[in-house]
Amino acid sequence: MRVLKTSLLAVLLVLLATPVYAGETEQRRFPVPQTVSPELRELIGGRPFPFWNVHPQNAAEWNTFVETIADAVKTGLPQLQEQMQVTVTPGTVAGVPVFTVAPRIPQPENTQRILLHFHGGGYVLNPGEAGTPEAVLMAGFGGFTVLSVDYRMAPDFPYPAALDDAMAVYRELLKTVPAENIGVFGSSTGGGMTLALALRAKKEGLPLPAALAPGTPWTDLSKTGDSYYTNEGVDNMLVSYDGWLADAAKFYAGEHDLKDPLLSPVYGDVTGFPPTLLTSGTRDLFLSNTVRMHLKLRQAGVFADLIVFEGMSHTQYHMNPNAPETRFHFTELAKFFHKHLE
Amino acid sequence: MRVLKTSLLAVLLVLLATPVYAGETEQRRFPVPQTVSPELRELIGGRPFPFWNVHPQNAAEWNTFVETIADAVKTGLPQLQEQMQVTVTPGTVAGVPVFTVAPRIPQPENTQRILLHFHGGGYVLNPGEAGTPEAVLMAGFGGFTVLSVDYRMAPDFPYPAALDDAMAVYRELLKTVPAENIGVFGSSTGGGMTLALALRAKKEGLPLPAALAPGTPWTDLSKTGDSYYTNEGVDNMLVSYDGWLADAAKFYAGEHDLKDPLLSPVYGDVTGFPPTLLTSGTRDLFLSNTVRMHLKLRQAGVFADLIVFEGMSHTQYHMNPNAPETRFHFTELAKFFHKHLE
Numbered sequence: 001m002r003v004l005k006t007s008l009l010a011v012l013l014v015l016l017a018t019p020v021y022a023g024e025t026e027q028r029r030f031p032v033p034q035t036v037s038p039e040l041r042e043l044i045g046g047r048p049f050p051f052w053n054v055h056p057q058n059a060a061e062w063n064t065f066v067e068t069i070a071d072a073v074k075t076g077l078p079q080l081q082e083q084m085q086v087t088v089t090p091g092t093v094a095g096v097p098v099f100t101v102a103p104r105i106p107q108p109e110n111t112q113r114i115l116l117h118f119h120g121g122g123y124v125l126n127p128g129e130a131g132t133p134e135a136v137l138m139a140g141f142g143g144f145t146v147l148s149v150d151y152r153m154a155p156d157f158p159y160p161a162a163l164d165d166a167m168a169v170y171r172e173l174l175k176t177v178p179a180e181n182i183g184v185f186g187s188s189t190g191g192g193m194t195l196a197l198a199l200r201a202k203k204e205g206l207p208l209p210a211a212l213a214p215g216t217p218w219t220d221l222s223k224t225g226d227s228y229y230t231n232e233g234v235d236n237m238l239v240s241y242d243g244w245l246a247d248a249a250k251f252y253a254g255e256h257d258l259k260d261p262l263l264s265p266v267y268g269d270v271t272g273f274p275p276t277l278l279t280s281g282t283r284d285l286f287l288s289n290t291v292r293m294h295l296k297l298r299q300a301g302v303f304a305d306l307i308v309f310e311g312m313s314h315t316q317y318h319m320n321p322n323a324p325e326t327r328f329h330f331t332e333l334a335k336f337f338h339k340h341l342e
Numbered sequence: 343m344r345v346l347k348t349s350l351l352a353v354l355l356v357l358l359a360t361p362v363y364a365g366e367t368e369q370r371r372f373p374v375p376q377t378v379s380p381e382l383r384e385l386i387g388g389r390p391f392p393f394w395n396v397h398p399q400n401a402a403e404w405n406t407f408v409e410t411i412a413d414a415v416k417t418g419l420p421q422l423q424e425q426m427q428v429t430v431t432p433g434t435v436a437g438v439p440v441f442t443v444a445p446r447i448p449q450p451e452n453t454q455r456i457l458l459h460f461h462g463g464g465y466v467l468n469p470g471e472a473g474t475p476e477a478v479l480m481a482g483f484g485g486f487t488v489l490s491v492d493y494r495m496a497p498d499f500p501y502p503a504a505l506d507d508a509m510a511v512y513r514e515l516l517k518t519v520p521a522e523n524i525g526v527f528g529s530s531t532g533g534g535m536t537l538a539l540a541l542r543a544k545k546e547g548l549p550l551p552a553a554l555a556p557g558t559p560w561t562d563l564s565k566t567g568d569s570y571y572t573n574e575g576v577d578n579m580l581v582s583y584d585g586w587l588a589d590a591a592k593f594y595a596g597e598h599d600l601k602d603p604l605l606s607p608v609y610g611d612v613t614g615f616p617p618t619l620l621t622s623g624t625r626d627l628f629l630s631n632t633v634r635m636h637l638k639l640r641q642a643g644v645f646a647d648l649i650v651f652e653g654m655s656h657t658q659y660h661m662n663p664n665a666p667e668t669r670f671h672f673t674e675l676a677k678f679f680h681k682h683l684e
Contacts, residue, residue, distance in 0.1 A: 033568040226375040
């Protein structure tokens with residue numbers, strides 16, 4: 001993680017010198033809570049994500065933005081894989097690039113099970129192996145084999161490309177693994193895709209996965225939901241809807257309505273969904289995205305569980321593998337999948 | 343409810359003319375979310391609770407404060423009881439005044455079960471029948487018989503008077519009802535007491551209730567926890583720790599440490615607790631009080647469920663019996679108790 005931090009710092013210095021990345025912070029400051037671990041305190045007390053307010057103006061600027069962050073993430077991967085004792089194998093499923101992330105010591109009860117993973121990044125960030133850290137943590141802490149999908153992204157490939165890739169992999173998987181043995185998870189955009197996949201599988205008459213674990217899912221791509229306002233400038237990861245995120249939503253949606261249920265699953269019909277565990281934090285810009293979905297699931301009679309981390313901004317439960325909150329999060333997910341997968 | 347509102351308005355006008363009640367509002371304004379019911383929108387968009395920053399200076403001023411609010415609440419009770427189709431019968435259990443709140447049409451599956459209720463109000467507010475509205479909603483929406491405890495309060499009776507009364511009633515109840523048939527619930531201070539009762543029952547070697555449902559519980563009487571800061575002025579019910587609430591904490595604690603687990607249950611050892619359902623809202627000043635407790639319970643291996651309402655400030659799920667969120671809340675509690683009580 002130190003490696004990751006150092007490289008992020010280097011990237012930050014380069015990018016802060018580039019006018020397009022010079023965003024305003026507008027952060028509302030509060031004391032760092034003492035009610036969380038020292039590791040999480042460090043994240044909560046950290047400066048806002050330096051790129052939250054970038055607005056790339058053309059393909060070249062998007063590429064620079066995406067590649068800079070991907071490079072920083074990838075620098076930390078070998079150490080993370082070592083610490084988590086997992087192997088990462090690239091491949092393709094139904095023509096879609098994937099990474100199979102497996103514990104070095106397989107857990108016997110999980111040999112017939114598989115978790116499908118969709119990474120976060122607003123449908124624009126974290127291509128290739130940069131999308132795998134969360135899958136690595138899940139395989140490491142949870143002992144599951146994880147198939148992490150390197151889906152196509154905006155601006156080059158708008159909706160429904162990402163979801164088409166997700167569905168192609170899921171359909172292929174169903175040929176050899178019963179739906180009862182498949183769990184799906186992911187954070188932020190990956191959480192939104194987890195829910196959108198279930199909506200579309202239902203629509204297409206496919207069997208639904210046995211369980212879903214969307215972490216702080218992007219369930220509403222429009223700026224609708226209370227915490228987009230109340231946690232604006234409180235969350236130090238996303239900071240505001242009106243940064244790069246708003247651009248990403250538009251690029252991904254293209255001609256489609258931002259509130260189409262397959263883009264914003266909170267508007268979907270979730271009747272008959274499998275058990276679902278959602279995660280968020282009290283400072284999370286997506287707290288409302290999370291709790292609105294949770295309430296909607298429960299109102300539809302779905303078994304829906306919720307964890308809200310104290311003081312936490314968006315996705316900080318997978319930022320530091322040494323934080324006890326990280327271990328707790330992935331252990332809770334593992335327990336949940338153990339309970340609901342055949 | 344219209345009656346209740348009208349009388350609250352009258353009370354407000356009287357009290358705003360009294361210098362001791364003229365608090366600063368310091369409210370941070372955000373748009374009223376459209377992601378909740380019209381009834382809840384009205385509550386979220388309402389002015390801050392006019393008494394949030396009162397600081398009564400002597401017994402007479404406390405009495406005026408307490409009685410004014412109690413009178414306003416009591417004015418609305420007959421209509422609420424009628425709407426909820428319940429009967430309310432005063433009595434005593436182990437010398438402690440209680441109200442038995444029962445559905446007019448008893449539900450056969452609940453005849454052997456009882457719910458113990460502790461009202462909110464910072465250990466100072468809602469004496470007598472003013473403490474019963476939440477019990478009325480639970481009996482009405484859930485079909486349970488509820489025993490609502492009119493425990494002694496500060497400043498006249500500091501800790502442990504309230505908890506002693508709670509324990510006396512629980513101990514007496516155990517003589518005729520098995521613990522497996524008893525559920526305990528309450529909001530705010532009532533949620534804190536629900537948890538403190540379980541801690542003390544455990545300490546005294548008594549059997550624990552079958553299930554607990556603390557709503558936005560006051561689990562930390564000290565100003566510790568992130569949302570005391572991040573939701574200050576966002577929550578329009580409590581508004582801030584530093585209003586009447588801080589005084590109430592000191593009056594109740596007396597010579598005792600605010601962080602004593604029987605005053606602030608988040609510091610207690612919750613191993614072996616029964617299934618627990620917690621409720622809060624995204625704007626709730628007690629959001630951290632709620633999620634810290636939830637995390638602590640899960641870390642101890644307790645089955646702990648969580649509902650966080652979109653856009654909601656402190657305890658607004660029991661402010662308007664016509665809000666769909668109110669029905670949802672009490673229906674969820676009823677399902678939970680049905681599942682976990684014998």
